[in-house]
Amino acid sequence: MKTFFEANIWPLKNKLYRMAYLWVKDREVAEDILQSVFEKAWNRKNELQKMENPMGWMVRTLKNESLQHYRFSKRFESIQDHEPVEESQEKENMEVEVNMVFSFLEGLPDKQKEVFQLREVEGLTYEEIAGYLEISMDQVKVNLHRARKSLKGYLMTRKNEE
Amino acid sequence: MKNRIEELLDKYWEGSSNLADEKELKDLLQNSEGFEPEKSFFLGISKITAKEPMRLQKPVERSLEFTTWLKMAAAFLVLLISGWVLFDQQKKQAEREAFEKVMQAFDLIQVNMEKGTNSLQIMEEFKHLGVTEELFNIQENKE
Secondary structure (H helix, E strand, C coil), X not given: CCCHHHHHHHHHHHHHHHHHHHHHCCHHHHHHHHHHHHHXXXXXXXXXXXXXXXXXXXXXXXXXXXHHHHHHXXXXXXXXXXXXXXXXXXXXXXXXXXXXXXXXXXXCCHHHHHHHHHHHCCCCCHHHHHHHHCCCHHHHHHHHHHHHHHHHHHHHHHHHHC | CHHHHHXXXXXXXXXXXXXXXXXXXXXXXXXXXXXXXXXHHHHHHHHHHCCCCCCCCCCHHHHHHHHHHHHHHHHHHHHHHHHHHHHHHHHHHHHHHHHHHHHHHHHHXXXXXXXXXXXXXXXXXXXXXXXXXXXXXXXXXXX
């Protein structure tokens, strides 16, 4: 018989990995962050089992870990005083279409970005997105609508450039 | 097909499409001509969706071992600290007892010394034995 962790937390790994990847834009770093989040979740598995929304906790922890990494790498860059080599190399290696998605997402406010990626990349329902991000359904709809409006403008600009 | 794509795209931009509509739209776009920016964008999305972690490890075994070691280390530390506290208390108690015994011995010596000094008090009287001879300058003629 599967434990709560195996049945409910571990299966989130692919979705959470892609979320972290879209935030930090580096596959290796995304895996390191996710590993650390799963370690934390494992240590608090009994608490998680009692939570109403363990997915929300996982996403929140992932976001905090990614933010910490971002702050640390920014500090590291300012100490080193040079361009972030790994990130630029990773971007160069990206496929054109993936890069296009990244450059669009970069221009979106955080909440719109999160809602948009959960809908488009993960194919989640409004209700599921609301649970993952711990926000209301109305907020999901508004943010998704705004993100799509921005996407329409972004694609229109590209069409005109071609 | 183009009309259907445009219809679905309108619903998509308005935010009134459901997941089935969106799937249909993405499938139709991949198999149609035109709509190049939309096609590239949704292809990028599907490429991201296909990405999965490569070396992620389920933390079960390693963490279990770690927490066990952590518990053992914590128990050992508690034992060590409580042992040290006990040892320290016993050491202080022994020192206190030894000090008290020494003080008792000193008390005993003091009491006995007082007794001895009092019994020697009579010897003080002997110093008056030659006082008469000294006063009247009496010299004993032993001849």
